[in-house]
Amino acid sequence: MQYVGIQTQINRNNRNSIFLILMFPCIILCMLWVFCIIFGLQTHETYQGTETNVDWTMVNETWIGMAPWAVGIVGIWLLIAYTFHSQMIQSATGSRPLERRENPRIYNMVENLCMSCGMDMPKINIINDPQLNAFASGINKKTYTVTLTTGIMDVLSDEELEGVIAHELTHIRNRDTKVLIISIVFVGILSTVLSIISQTVLRTFLYGGGNRKNEKGGGA
Numbered sequence: 610m611q612y613v614g615i616q617t618q619i620n621r622n623n624r625n626s627i628f629l630i631l632m633f634p635c636i637i638l639c640m641l642w643v644f645c646i647i648f649g650l651q652t653h654e655t656y657q658g659t660e661t662n663v664d665w666t667m668v669n670e671t672w673i674g675m676a677p678w679a680v681g682i683v684g685i686w687l688l689i690a691y692t693f694h695s696q697m698i699q700s701a702t703g704s705r706p707l708e709r710r711e712n713p714r715i716y717n718m719v720e721n722l723c724m725s726c727g728m729d730m731p732k733i734n735i736i737n738d739p740q741l742n743a744f745a746s747g748i749n750k751k752t753y754t755v756t757l758t759t760g761i762m763d764v765l766s767d768e769e770l771e772g773v774i775a776h777e778l779t780h781i782r783n784r785d786t787k788v789l790i791i792s793i794v795f796v797g798i799l800s801t802v803l804s805i806i807s808q809t810v811l812r813t814f815l816y817g818g819g820n821r822k823n824e825k826g827g828g829a
Contacts, residue, residue: 637798728781735756
């Protein structure tokens with residue numbers, strides 16, 4: 610059996626992540642096409658009962674007209690989230706930057722670990738929370754951040770805290786944080802799009818979106 614090292618696995622995961630990112634616009638367009646099909650359903654009353662078909666001309670025209678808008682809105686959304694993700698994370702978690710003079714113990718610990726493995730020093734944020742927690746975030750050298758709670762800083766010994774910080778630095782070094790943030794943004798976009806589609810379809814069926822089609826078909 611061929612041996613696969615950790616770096617090979619990292620490279621493979623990065624390639625797969627890039628592939629999924631490139632597939633994201635296709636997923637959005639497919640979801641939009643399904644929405645257009647649902648919206649294009651037409652119900653007609655016949656002698657045998659109710660017959661439902663799809664107005665493919667309307668579906669294709671609507672999809673072609675909406676596709677550029679959908680891609681543009683998603684692109685702007687992704688750009689905003691990609692640019693301001695650090696501020697969003699700080700706002701959501703209530704974290705703040707940690708300066709060396711405020712806590713030399715933590716700052717020197719992170720700095721020494723970075724020097725030992727030859728990586729750039731990330732930002733350090735802290736959260737005033739008694740819970741024991743830590744996480745890494747960021748997509749480039751300007752935004753890479755290690756965030757620690759005051760609880761984990763107060764409870765763990767230096768050796769234990771170094772292990773936790775080293776774990777988070779490994780996520781940064783392997784670019785796991787970049788994939789994670791992009792994935793979170795994509796999940797947020799998909800969930801919002803699905804919510805809009807489901808609510809629109811629900812309103813269409815509840816408030817007689819198909820009745821107009823029935824009347825049109827019944828008068829023919």
